[in-house]
Amino acid sequence: MGFRLISNCRSEPIVGEDRQDIEALIDLMARLPGLGPRSARRAVLHLIKKRGRLMSPLATQMQLVADTARECITCGNIGTGDLCGICASEKRAIGEICVVEDVSDLWAMERAGGFKGRYHVLGGTLSALDAVGPEDLRIPALIQRVMDEQVHEVILALNATVDGQTTAHYISDELAGRCAVTSLAQGVPIGGELDYLDDGTISAALKARKSV
Amino acid sequence: MGFRLISNCRSEPIVGEDRQDIEALIDLMARLPGLGPRSARRAVLHLIKKRGRLMSPLATQMQLVADTARECITCGNIGTGDLCGICASEKRAIGEICVVEDVSDLWAMERAGGFKGRYHVLGGTLSALDAVGPEDLRIPALIQRVMDEQVHEVILALNATVDGQTTAHYISDELAGRCAVTSLAQGVPIGGELDYLDDGTISAALKARKSV
Structure with missing residues (x-):
């Protein structure tokens, strides 16, 4: 339908028809510390406007870090191997x-x-x-x-x-x-x-x- | 080296050895509206801690929206086709x-x-x-x-x-x-x-x- 008479700024979908993907992205962004629903919407809109220069590189880099980052087994620091850069450094x-x-x-x-x-x-x-x-x-x-x-x-x-x-x-x-x-x-x-x-x-x- | 005597909170690398990927991600996140270098670091650290449940889905969703979102040729709204959901709706x-x-x-x-x-x-x-x-x-x-x-x-x-x-x-x-x-x-x-x-x-x- 795309219409609601009673709205609040929290969980309201933006536009019903073709926005599920953008809504889902906003919901995920809003779970970052320091970002609420409103600033997540603003950030996503900014990203969409700069989708070539910022959004794609950010998504790629985020996936890369998600795939490689891990806790150092010795000290608990975050690095890319069993040992973090500091523990591995001579x-x-x-x-x-x-x-x-x-x-x-x-x-x-x-x-x-x-x-x-x-x-x-x-x-x-x-x-x-x-x-x-x-x-x-x-x-x-x-x-x-x-x-x-x-x-x-x-x-x-x-x-x-x-x-x-x-x-x-x-x-x-x-x-x-x-x-x-x-x-x-x-x-x-x-x-x-x-x-x-x-x-x-x-x-x-x-x-x-x-x-x- | 990983050490600097004079530091500021802006463009300082965190740890020299194995952090280029995380640094690059923080730099990209800091370009979002409402996030500075400090809150971008905090957000990235939060993401890394929840890399399975939040970071990977966020990266995937971001890539999806980056690939599909476009401006409606009629009204300038953002949608996934030539016409946005509102212009296409009967x-x-x-x-x-x-x-x-x-x-x-x-x-x-x-x-x-x-x-x-x-x-x-x-x-x-x-x-x-x-x-x-x-x-x-x-x-x-x-x-x-x-x-x-x-x-x-x-x-x-x-x-x-x-x-x-x-x-x-x-x-x-x-x-x-x-x-x-x-x-x-x-x-x-x-x-x-x-x-x-x-x-x-x-x-x-x-x-x-x-x-x-």
Whole structure:
């Protein structure tokens, strides 16, 4: 029919006749983080207008990554082989492991540069509320790695949230006596203005003050 | 190398070794409206985590739409054949044409329902600043349609912007004497509160007041 008297912006089909394919694409796009039904429609319309230069290459590239991407069996990072590029690289130091919650945190660490060791992606944080225990994360694998590889330092690069810090405490307890455990410094961010910082950050930075 | 001392969040590769494919996908995703480099990374990471259930179907569907979608030769709407579903439908009235700027506006009109005629997508608005003249839009084709088809009413559903209203005036001048030309009513939106409305809308609603 193509007509409805009562409409809402969520699940309404655009035009009934020949739009099932476009509708299905919009529904799939709307499941991406940061895109709702409205912005998914806008994105799909933009794609259709540029279907030669953008849409086809994007579909091809997406299929390629879907077919090749996989988790590294050692660290949980995403790569194209059994071992990710970092674990397979001979240039990365073996003795240092940087522990992160998620692959996006690993990417952020790599963008910042400066860390020359290897990573371990936990895949989340401990959470009593969501019933996430150590076995649900890659914590046993981390402890195994620390014992198997000659690891002398584990750097905890976990988010400064309650769950992140709980996880950091748990891991440092588990690794106590096996290797050095450090965590990222807390303090004033580079370029940060005191007036815009929260009280907790200023207190932490004051406690961790250092001589100049 | 995988390391850079100076980094910014724009064009920085994530990890040098085996990430060219993922990088290329992020670059393509970042060209969608509403997605920047940061949200494109987040979306791609989400896709990779759900590569079986979401990423592959999305890539397939995107390729399908890229291969089949095309502009209707009559009205400029997007469909899968020479004629779009609305122009090809025998259920839509022939005598009424609703003129919209863009396909997204056509979709909005269809979601609202209630219009049983056909559409004409201009593909933009007249703009002196951007040097967009009537020949750059589908305005000559609209005038031709009004003459060829038995059109008795053209409904201008153009945006209430300066360019949109300029275009509406131009079209109504061109069509004067050939058919009735109407435009969408302006006034208080449904559910709107006077206190939050701009002065122009309230003035327009007052001028167009009607007896109850």
